[in-house]
Amino acid sequence: MKGTQSMHRPQKLGPRATQAAAFAALWAAAALVLLPVAAILGVMFVRGGRAISWEMLSSAEDGLLPAIVGTVTLVALTAVIAAPLGIAAAVYLREYAPRGPLVRLIRLAIVNLAGVPSVVYGLFGLAVFVTLLGFGRCLLAGACTLALLALPLVITASEEALRQVPERLRAASFALGATRWQTVRRIVLPNALPGIITGLILSVGRAAGETAPILFTAAFIALTKPFPSSVLDPIEALPFRLYYMATEAHGITEDAKWATAAVLVGLVLTINLVAVITRARLRGARRW
């Protein structure tokens, strides 16, 4: 496409033609960001989906059941540890903290905590939970490490949920003579709950896919004991299993690898879907 001005200045496109070219490039950029990944994920789901069988999912010996159980347990324990800390921190930042240098510092710390590489969390978990506190390589050490990683996400999401609660509800509560804590507990938290729960599920979904933090704190490949009997037992985990199958193991079929990848992504997407549905449900029940 040529603009009218390009007749007079052949080396330069007119503004209209430039715009058309630039917009085409922007469309292409958006397509490039999404389509290749969509395509390879599509390949993965097709190949993995074909290979998945009930037997493979449910067998404890050479199936994925120990890894699925391990990941679900790990993620549940992570949520139990991260939720009270994260929500309390968000309540402090949103409902109590005076504006000032301390809050500024806390926010900077949260940003930095969110940016710490996952493998560094793994090192910290190894030094503190596995070695110093003597948990050993186990479910509990892995969950503590992952909780630390999920903490900044939980705080940020909970704070956002608290922000959504209208100020007039707080004002009304104070006007009735309620204390700050009564207001938080009876008015603010119940109203913010849908958002808090959604944020918690989403953060924990992130943790479900993490491999590096549990590499030296929790994960192993079960040869003798597929399921943990206490929080001090090591566990199998889907992401670790996928890593192991893809890189180290011999005699594993391509099909089994693809199936494992598909199950892991399926699990993570399911967790996210649950979060979205929870939000819709709980929000539908409440109207301001």
Added chain:
Amino acid sequence: MNTGARRVREWLIERAIQAAGAMAIVFVLAIFAFLLRDALPVFRETTVRELAAGRTWLPTAEPPKLGLLPLLLGSLYVTIGALLISVPLGVACAAFISEVAPRWMRETLKPAVEVLATIPSVVFGFLGLLLVGPWLAELLDLDVPLFAGLGSLMLAFMAMPMIVSLSEDAIRAVPMTLRENSLALGATQWQTIWRVVLPAGRSGIIAAALLGMGRAIGETMTVLMVTGNAAVIPLGLQGFLRPVRTMTATIAAEMGETAYNTPHYHALFAIGLLLFIITFAANTIADVVVRRSSRTSR
């Protein structure tokens, strides 16, 4: 409950909430302290000079050779490559979403980018290892299907959601009056985006790139699986097509088999400390840049 008991109870609860609030600071300091504690003994074996300039990483040799240069350059190659792909593409995508895309398209693109962010890094590594690597190796006629550029490519797509959404925030924060003034002066929509909107949002975009860098340099599983893990010093543009080994991959691959309190163990913690310092700097600078710009624009 009488008022006195309630007051005590509330006081306790509120102190607990306060403590939880300060927890983030405690954790950042604790991570730093423990990395430092387990990293410092490495200087019984080696010097800062050897760590920073040593060209050989042979931690299990006798005596161990603990040169971090190949690992540092490996991380640098993979990260710079990733940013060269993801920053232009991500900013373009963000500009598209907020300025150009029709409404229905915006409503589809944003969740799609969010879904992209949920894919675990080990899955990207897996797809690079089994699908993209062999395919690219054939296309480019390479000897090995695992190389630095493959890591860059996979990381670029992993960092993309963060770069797109932060740049979009930055672009959206540009006041509408600037756009209106530009259009009223006769500029086209594209001229407005290119000369007015993007420059006005540049600090947010720079912050997005910095955070993307922190993300890319700290990414572990993907690079461990797709960059070939050869601790050699990459050279020139060809370096992108050869195997490298990053700092994160070294920790992930070796810590499992390293005995407690050996020079090797301490060297791996030293790498962790270095990674922590790099990402801390990137995040703090990004935070300062964003804060300063939001203050001036008000």
